[in-house]
Amino acid sequence: MYGRVVGVAVVGIRGHIVTVEAHIGRGLPSLTLTGQPGAQALDARDRIRPAVESAGLEWPLRRVVVNLSPGNLRKDGPGLDLPIAMAVMAASAQVPKARLERHAFSGELSLKGSLVATPGVLSVAMAAAARGLAGVVVPEANAAEARLVNGLEVVAAPSLTEVVGFLRGAWKPPDVRSDPQGGATSHSMDxxxxxxxxxxxxxxxxxxxxxxxxxxxxxxxxxxxxxxxxxxxxxxxxxxxxxxxxxxxxxxxxxxxxxxxxxxxxxxxxxxxxxxxxxxxxxxxxxxxxxxxxxxxxxxxxxxxxxxxxxxxxxxxxxxxxxxxxxxxxxxxxxxxxxxxxxxxxxxxxxxxxxxxxxxxxxxxxxxxxxxxxxxxxxxxxxxxxxxxxxxxxxxxxxxxxxxPSASIRERVEVARDRQRHRYRGLRIPCNAQLPGPMARREARLSRTAEGLLARAVESLALTGRGFDRALKVARTIADLAGFEVVEETHLGEALSYRMNLGGEELARAG
Ligand SMILES: Nc1ncnc2c1ncn2[C@@H]1O[C@H](COP(=O)(O)OP(=O)(O)O)[C@@H](O)[C@H]1O
Ligand SMILES: [Mg+2]
Ligand SMILES: [Zn+2]
Structure with missing residues (x-):
C-alpha cells in the first residue's frame, strides 16, 4: 500500500520540492522516516499519529515507512508534518489520490490535529508555483502570505479534518477577496x-x-x-x-x-x-x-x-x-x-x-x-x-x-537613486556604496578643482586607500543628489567632512 504527496523543504529562503512517499507493510506498528530528515522532521513522527487520530482518521497499525526525496537534500522544518500525514492517509486509502498530485502540502500539526502557523509558507508557495503545481494546502494562519503568489490556488485549512474533507470533495475553503497587494506604505515616524x-x-x-x-x-x-x-x-x-x-x-x-x-x-x-x-x-x-x-x-x-x-x-x-x-x-x-x-x-x-x-x-x-x-x-x-x-x-x-518632512527628502533620494540605476544598469550594482574601489575611481570623475582638493586631502588627512575610495563614493552620491555628472570640489569637500578623526585611518593601515 503506497501513497505519494508533494511537500516542500525550505533551505535558507528557498523552497525545494520534496516527494513524500509512504509505504505500509507487514510488521509491528511503527513509523520510520528515511531520506535525510532533519531534527524537526524527525520530531514529526511523534506528532503525526495523535494528530491523525484526533481528526477522526485511522492510523495504520502496521509498519509505516516514509521516504523523503531527493535523497541528497537535508530536509527540515515543521512544514513537513502535513505532507507526511497525507502520504500515510493516501497509502491507507483514506483519501482519494486525485488532487494529491496537483497540490503541495505544508504545515505543522498540533497533537489535536490542527494546523498551526508554520514558518516559510511563502517560500513553499513560490516553489509550488515554479514547479507548475495548481495550488498549495497550508495552515489558515499562513493564508495571506501564500496568496501573494499569483495564479496559485491557496487552500487554507484550519486542521487536518478540513484537508481530508477537501481531498474527498466534502469541504471547500471559503472564498476570499484578494486584498490589494503592496499598498501605500505609511510610516508612523517622520x-x-x-x-x-x-x-x-x-x-x-x-x-x-x-x-x-x-x-x-x-x-x-x-x-x-x-x-x-x-x-x-x-x-x-x-x-x-x-x-x-x-x-x-x-x-x-x-x-x-x-x-x-x-x-x-x-x-x-x-x-x-x-x-x-x-x-x-x-x-x-x-x-x-x-x-x-x-x-x-x-x-x-x-x-x-x-x-x-x-x-x-x-x-x-x-x-x-x-x-x-x-x-x-x-x-x-x-x-x-x-x-x-x-x-x-x-x-x-x-x-x-x-x-x-x-x-x-x-x-x-x-x-x-x-x-x-x-x-x-x-x-x-x-x-x-x-x-x-x-x-x-x-x-x-x-x-x-x-x-x-520625510516625503520631500525621499523624492530627492529617489531621483539620485534613479541616476545610479541608470549609470550601473546591467552591472548588478544597486547604488554607489556598492561600487568596487577601482570603479569608484572611474565613476566619480572629478573636476579639475576637485582633483586639487583630493591631492591636498591625501596629504593633510593621511587618507588610506580605503578612505580615499569611501570619499569618492560619497562624493559620487552627493553629485548625484545635485544632478551633476562630474564631481565638483564642493561635493568632494562635503564627502571628506564625513569622517571621524579617531586615528582610524592609521589603524586601518597598520591592520
Ligand atoms: N533634534 C531633536 N528634535 C526633537 N527632539 C529631539 C531632538 N533631539 C533629541 N530629541 C528628544 O530627545 C529624546 C532622546 O533622543 P535620543 O534619540 O534617544 O538620543 P540618543 O539616542 O542620542 O541618546 C528623543 O526621544 C526626543 O524626544
Ligand atoms: Mg540612543
Ligand atoms: Zn567622558
Whole structure:
C-alpha cells in the first residue's frame, strides 16, 4: 500500500520540492522516516499519529515507512508534518489520490490535529508555483502570505479534518477577496519631528541616496536614535520583488504572523548582548535568519556600537561585503540574503560627554583613549559616513523650526537613486556604496578643482586607500543628489567632512 504527496523543504529562503512517499507493510506498528530528515522532521513522527487520530482518521497499525526525496537534500522544518500525514492517509486509502498530485502540502500539526502557523509558507508557495503545481494546502494562519503568489490556488485549512474533507470533495475553503497587494506604505515616524540637526539630516539624506553606512557619535540625548529610526522613511519604496524577499525572510524566521506582504523597509535594533546566532543566523532545530537578514533591504541599527562583542562585529564583515550571510553547521551551510544599511551609534567617550557644550567629560584620558581605539576598530572602514551629533539645549530645541518632512527628502533620494540605476544598469550594482574601489575611481570623475582638493586631502588627512575610495563614493552620491555628472570640489569637500578623526585611518593601515 503506497501513497505519494508533494511537500516542500525550505533551505535558507528557498523552497525545494520534496516527494513524500509512504509505504505500509507487514510488521509491528511503527513509523520510520528515511531520506535525510532533519531534527524537526524527525520530531514529526511523534506528532503525526495523535494528530491523525484526533481528526477522526485511522492510523495504520502496521509498519509505516516514509521516504523523503531527493535523497541528497537535508530536509527540515515543521512544514513537513502535513505532507507526511497525507502520504500515510493516501497509502491507507483514506483519501482519494486525485488532487494529491496537483497540490503541495505544508504545515505543522498540533497533537489535536490542527494546523498551526508554520514558518516559510511563502517560500513553499513560490516553489509550488515554479514547479507548475495548481495550488498549495497550508495552515489558515499562513493564508495571506501564500496568496501573494499569483495564479496559485491557496487552500487554507484550519486542521487536518478540513484537508481530508477537501481531498474527498466534502469541504471547500471559503472564498476570499484578494486584498490589494503592496499598498501605500505609511510610516508612523517622520523627519519633520526632528528639530535642527541640519548636518545630521543632510548626512542621512546622502546615506539614503547612495546606500552608505553611517556612524553617529554624540552624547546621550543628542537624538541619535531618533534620527536613525527615521532613515527608513526616506529610503526609496521597496520594489515588489524586494518586498517579497523581505517577506520570505520574515516568514522563515516565524515573525510574519498572519500578515501578508511586508511593504515597509525593515528597521532592526538588536541589543548589544545579542548572541552570534541571533545576529547572523543559526540556532538549534532548523536554521533561522538572524538580525542581519531581518534587516535585508532595510536598516540595521547598532546602538552603543562599542558594547557589541568582538566576534559579533567581526561577523558583520561578510554581510557588509557580500550582501549575504552564510551560516555553517555540521549538517551543512545555508545562505540568507543580508543587504542592509548599517547605522551605528556611540558615545564620544565612556562618560558620554566629551565635547558637550554643557557637561564636563569626567573620563580619565587613558580610558577615553582605549574607548576611541575600540570605536575606530574593525568596522569603521566599512562606514562611509561618520559624523558627530551635538546635543541641543532645551532652548535650541524649542527655538528650531520643525524640519522638512520625510516625503520631500525621499523624492530627492529617489531621483539620485534613479541616476545610479541608470549609470550601473546591467552591472548588478544597486547604488554607489556598492561600487568596487577601482570603479569608484572611474565613476566619480572629478573636476579639475576637485582633483586639487583630493591631492591636498591625501596629504593633510593621511587618507588610506580605503578612505580615499569611501570619499569618492560619497562624493559620487552627493553629485548625484545635485544632478551633476562630474564631481565638483564642493561635493568632494562635503564627502571628506564625513569622517571621524579617531586615528582610524592609521589603524586601518597598520591592520
Ligand atoms: N533634534 C531633536 N528634535 C526633537 N527632539 C529631539 C531632538 N533631539 C533629541 N530629541 C528628544 O530627545 C529624546 C532622546 O533622543 P535620543 O534619540 O534617544 O538620543 P540618543 O539616542 O542620542 O541618546 C528623543 O526621544 C526626543 O524626544
Ligand atoms: Mg540612543
Ligand atoms: Zn567622558
Amino acid at each position: 523627519f519633520n519631528e526632528v528639530r535642527g540637526q541640519a548636518q545630521a539630516r543632510r548626512a542621512l539624506e546622502v546615506a539614503a541616496a547612495g546606500g552608505h553606512n553611517v556612524l553617529m557619535v554624540g552624547s546621550p540625548g543628542a537624538g541619535k536614535t531618533m534620527l536613525a529610526k527615521r532613515l527608513p522613511t526616506i529610503l526609496p519604496a521597496l520594489s515588489r520583488d524586494e518586498a517579497l524577499e523581505v517577506t520570505q525572510l520574515h516568514s522563515v524566521a516565524g515573525l510574519l504572523g498572519s500578515s501578508g506582504l511586508v511593504a515597509e523597509r525593515p528597521f532592526r535594533t538588536p541589543h548589544h548582548s545579542i548572541s552570534l546566532a541571533g545576529l547572523l543566523g543559526g540556532g538549534s532545530g532548523y536554521l533561522r535568519p538572524g538580525e542581519v537578514s531581518l534587516a535585508h533591504h532595510g536598516v540595521l541599527f547598532l546602538d552603543e556600537l562599542t558594547e557589541f562583542r568582538r566576534d559579533a562585529i567581526q561577523g558583520l564583515r561578510q554581510p557588509l561585503e557580500d550582501g549575504r550571510v552564510v551560516v555553517t553547521r555540521v549538517s551543512g551551510a545555508v545562505e540568507f540574503p543580508a543587504r542592509f544599511t548599517l547605522v551605528a551609534a556611540a558615545n564620544p567617550c565612556p562618560c558620554g560627554f566629551q565635547g558637550d557644550p554643557k557637561r564636563i567629560c569626567r573620563c580619565e584620558p587613558h580610558r577615553a583613549e582605549v574607548y576611541r581605539q575600540k570605536l575606530s576598530g574593525p568596522l569603521l572602514d566599512r562606514i562611509d559616513i561618520q559624523l558627530s551629533v551635538p546635543r541641543l539645549s532645551k532652548a535650541e530645541l524649542l527655538g528650531q523650526e520643525p524640519g522638512e
